[in-house]
Amino acid sequence: MKYLKVKNKKYKLPIFCPDATRAVVRSVDTKDLINVGIDGVCVNTLHLIHDPGKAVLKKFGGVRKFMDFPGLIISDSGGFQVFSLIYARGKKKGGRVIDDGAIFYTGGLKKPVKNLLTPEKSIQMQFEIGSDIMICLDDCPSSNISEKQNKTSVERTISWARRCEIEFEKQISLRHLPIIKRPLLFGVVQGGDNKDLREFCLSELLKIGFDGYGMGGWVPNAGNPLQVDLIKWLAKIIPDKYYKYGLGIGKLEDLIVFTKAGYQIYDCVLPTRDARHQRLYEIKKPLKNLIGARVPKSFFRYLYINKQKHQKENKPISKYCDCLVCKNYSRAYLNHLFKLNEPLAMRLATIHNLRIYAMVIRQLRKEVK
Ligand SMILES: [Zn+2]
Structure with a gap:
């Protein structure tokens, strides 16, 4: 595919979207982004729920007007924070994951405030953000998990994806969105390094039906030949009529390796963090x-x-x-x-x-x- 088509606009592919986690690409403003030829940004649902919050975004009719950015807006679901804020910190510190959703602890260890992010809440917030590409909430595990945990994460990811899709359609109808204002919804394929689980996850997500698919899990890195093999293989088994998203990718050389493999959409914090x-x-x-x-x-x-x-x-x-x-x-x-x-x-x-x-x-x- 040469173009990404959404809300009556066309974006050239491949496309790289720097992370604008809290509605800002750190250190630069949106005019700087446009001047350097950046066509899209990736904001984060979980962080935007806390700051500036739903009410502010609602008042502005979405993050596009709030940050004054005319390009493509992708909203990450909060799924990666299930890994970075919960699993990576150890269960009792950052929160915990239950079948209904992910509970994030905020407000310090002594008096933690529990915030439950469900697939439905994630999608509702992404509609307030007004993004062009929305991502299903997924259970993004650590890389060193047991087969049993891996299977649970895949099952949960599929069940959450199903709930996300139902909520997505509900929001479209509640908001009376015509086809030209309809965002895209992407599913996330989990399964770690187990190809059978990855394939099962993808086939179940394909049955639900999304506009695009991304590889979830740890951030792939072209320096790791095993990961490259897996991500290339996944690009092959995702049918070509769907968009293929390299979530969290990547280094400069990764853009080349993964574009060659068939991916078209990328987001990463690296160029701005490196700077x-x-x-x-x-x-x-x-x-x-x-x-x-x-x-x-x-x-x-x-x-x-x-x-x-x-x-x-x-x-x-x-x-x-x-x-x-x-x-x-x-x-x-x-x-x-x-x-x-x-x-x-x-x-x-x-x-x-x-x-x-x-x-x-x-x-x-x-x-x-
Ligand atoms: Zn330069």
Whole structure:
């Protein structure tokens, strides 16, 4: 598929959406995003429930107007937080998962406030967010679980997906949404590294029927050959008439590996987080033949701008980048701004890293068959 079509708009594929977890891509504003060629963002349902909350978003008619972003808006369901806030922290600390939904503890360990996120609540909130792509709440487990736990997580994911789909249709009808205002709903395939469970999960989700499918679980990483094999295999068994979403992907080289495998939609926190941690991307040569390259990583290197060697360096971060930073400022100036802890450093570094992602995506659009 060359385009993602939703709410009477068309977006070129593949598409990369930086994470705007709390309705902001940290350090930059939406005009910066548009100027660097970012076509979409990914917000987080669970975080937006707490801040700014449902009432505020309702007043604005959704997050698009609230943050003034005209592009594609994806809302993550809160499923990944089942992993990061509950499983990864240990059961008693972050919350617990029951068949009805996920209970998140907020307000500290001594007096925890229990907030239950059900599949229905997640979908209702995603309608208040007004996103173009909504994601089903899933039970996203840790990678080191037993077969039994894996099976439970898959069963729960399927049952929650079914409830999400029912709530989705209910909201469409309650809100009298015509076809041109209808968002898309994606299912998440769980099953860890067990291909039989993954296949079972996908086949059950296909029976329910979604617009697209994503691979859930730990964040895949092109540096791990087993994960690459699994994610490639999954792309093959998802029928081509559906959108294929690489949830949480990824590193620059991952965009290439997974686009080659058949995925078209990505979201990740990495380019902006790297920028804040002074890790920038230096393109080594003009971008071409990315998909055909033997080593997908060979076109760029990491540049750690805090290093002493950049202190007097009067050249851009990357001579093959056309962003406002590379056109106007030297490595020495950026090194200086970071040393001062100047907020401008974060903004410039983020603009540069996102521009590199946008350039890679633009090149992949040319190359993908
Ligand atoms: Zn640049």
